[in-house]
Amino acid sequence: MLIAVGAVELLLPPGPGPLTRRLAATLRTAVQQGRVAAGTALPPSRTLAAEIGCSRWVVTEAYGQLVAEGYLSATTGSATRVRATATPAAPSAERLRKPQPRPEFDLTPGVPDLASFPRSRWAEAYRRAVLGLPNDLLAGRALVATTAARGILTDHLRRTRQVQEDPTQLSLTTGSAAGMGWLTALLVRLGHTRIAVEDPSWPGLRAVARRGGLSPVPVPVDDQGIVVERLHRHRDVRLVLVTPAHQFPAGVALSAARRLELTDWARRTGGLIIEDDYDADFRYDGTPVASLQGMAPDRVILLGSLSKALSPAIELGWIVMPQHLIMSLLGLDLDRIISPSPLTAEALAVLIDQGWYDQHLRAQRLRYRRRRERLVAALAQQLPGVRVTGLAAGLHLPVSLPPGTRTGEVVRHGAGLGLGLVDAARYRIRRREDPGLVLGFGNLRDSRVDEAVRRLALAMAMAKGAATRHGGRSSGSSALTAG
Numbered sequence: 140m141l142i143a144v145g146a147v148e149l150l151l152p153p154g155p156g157p158l159t160r161r162l163a164a165t166l167r168t169a170v171q172q173g174r175v176a177a178g179t180a181l182p183p184s185r186t187l188a189a190e191i192g193c194s195r196w197v198v199t200e201a202y203g204q205l206v207a208e209g210y211l212s213a214t215t216g217s218a219t220r221v222r223a224t225a226t227p228a229a230p231s232a233e234r235l236r237k238p239q240p241r242p243e244f245d246l247t248p249g250v251p252d253l254a255s256f257p258r259s260r261w262a263e264a265y266r267r268a269v270l271g272l273p274n275d276l277l278a279g280r281a282l283v284a285t286t287a288a289r290g291i292l293t294d295h296l297r298r299t300r301q302v303q304e305d306p307t308q309l310s311l312t313t314g315s316a317a318g319m320g321w322l323t324a325l326l327v328r329l330g331h332t333r334i335a336v337e338d339p340s341w342p343g344l345r346a347v348a349r350r351g352g353l354s355p356v357p358v359p360v361d362d363q364g365i366v367v368e369r370l371h372r373h374r375d376v377r378l379v380l381v382t383p384a385h386q387f388p389a390g391v392a393l394s395a396a397r398r399l400e401l402t403d404w405a406r407r408t409g410g411l412i413i414e415d416d417y418d419a420d421f422r423y424d425g426t427p428v429a430s431l432q433g434m435a436p437d438r439v440i441l442l443g444s445l446s447k448a449l450s451p452a453i454e455l456g457w458i459v460m461p462q463h464l465i466m467s468l469l470g471l472d473l474d475r476i477i478s479p480s481p482l483t484a485e486a487l488a489v490l491i492d493q494g495w496y497d498q499h500l501r502a503q504r505l506r507y508r509r510r511r512e513r514l515v516a517a518l519a520q521q522l523p524g525v526r527v528t529g530l531a532a533g534l535h536l537p538v539s540l541p542p543g544t545r546t547g548e549v550v551r552h553g554a555g556l557g558l559g560l561v562d563a564a565r566y567r568i569r570r571r572e573d574p575g576l577v578l579g580f581g582n583l584r585d586s587r588v589d590e591a592v593r594r595l596a597l598a599m600a601m602a603k604g605a606a607t608r609h610g611g612r613s614s615g616s617s618a619l620t621a622g
């Protein structure tokens with residue numbers, strides 16, 4: 140069943156296991172994933188107990204458990220709330236040791252094609268890096284150790300993303316989220332307290348911002364990207380986090396008019412735009428739009444990483460900052476960015492220098508384009524009631540489900556059928572009723588696309604059947620007959 144907490148609905152799964160434990164797990168996961176914002180008041184225990192149809196004791200026990208773990212705070216006489224600095228509890232040693240198996244049909248967004256990681260090329264690049272790195276640079280992660288690599292990456296970004304920078308503006312990181320963490324500390328020091336974020340958006344970066352002390356302010360997205368006009372309503376907000384090349388998860392590009400409007404907003408307010416350029420290498424219907432950073436290098440901070448192009452396991456990303464921000468760093472006693480290993484940085488430089496990185500990107504573009512087309516065709520054939528939205532780009536496909544579909548139930552039945560599915564609601568900050576999924580096709584083998592869609596059709600039919608049995612609204616679509 141679904142329970143409402145603040146502005147989001149959470150799926151309380153049916154057994155097995157005691158209800159207290161299931162309720163605590165549902166709330167804990169929602170806080171860890173950033174779905175329920177810090178400060179959110181939880182429903183009074185009596186209200187939630189009535190909604191679930193259980194004794195009040197079950198709810199107070201679950202709340203008490205999470206207060207003890209540091210996720211919630213309770214003050215006598217006022218509501219139990221999500222703690223501002225809800226720190227995830229350490230995972231159990233057993234869980235740490237056990238790698239979580241990936242679902243048989245992995246439709247989780249954000250995962251690249253793991254089978255086509257260029258192992259031999261990476262191994263060769265790394266071998267050259269190990270043999271070529273001077274002894275002195277083996278001393279550590281010092282900035283100087285990555286100087287050559289930063290120059291090569293700067294050229295690459297200038298050529299492929301029209302980024303305007305010199306290598307002093309580029310710092311290497313261990314990924315976009317890590318870069319965002321460091322950047323948040325800097326921005327808080329400079330006096331920022333709030334950050335506008337796209338609604339919907341990936342919870343990862345906004346959770347990092349929130350943990351670092353910036354409260355996210357949701358701004359809606361339409362078919363042209365973030366609605367800049369709505370940003371003007373928040374006069375005290377001078378920061379915005381956006382995905383202009385390919386909005387995550389809506390899959391649209393920021394329109395030319397909005398790009399101008401947004402950079403204009405930044406110039407007029409002295410604001411800063413953080414551009415999350417997470418999958419811009421992958422556009423299948425033409426050339427990717429250039430980075431926003433290239434339009435307003437003094438107003439845009441660009442975040443990028445190898446997580447989509449190669450693999451998150453490489454742990455290498457970058458951050459490109461305006462000169463004036465670099466200058467303001469000088470007076471601040473801020474921890475240094477956590478840089479990747481100089482060997483990893485050097486291996487990337489070899490990969491780019493040899494032309495192997497471009498070759499890999501070309502091959503991946505072709506591979507993903509074909510896979511996406513196959514997925515779109517299979518959906519049209521087996522599930523005509525499902526509507527595909529977004530551009531032919533990236534590694535994910537947003538889909539709208541027929542009105543009335545209980546998406547949470549589809550995800551749950553899908554899991555039983557070996558499908559890893561993600562409810563589009565996971566990315567929304569403000570609740571909306573339109574049901575949908577965000578299908579990641581990056582790591583779904585071509586030969587499994589048709590079968591994955593067949594199982595999705597089955598999961599939808601099962602969810603619809605359950606809703607009908609329980610007197611719920613049916614989807615009203617004839618498209619749900621499983622193949």
Ligand SMILES: Cc1ncc(COP(=O)(O)O)c(C=O)c1O
Nearest residue numbers: 249314315316341387417444446
């Ligand atoms: C929208 C978005 N931005 C950024 C990232 C990349 O984060 P990182 O470089 O930390 O792996 C992801 C990864 O899933 C993402 O989905």
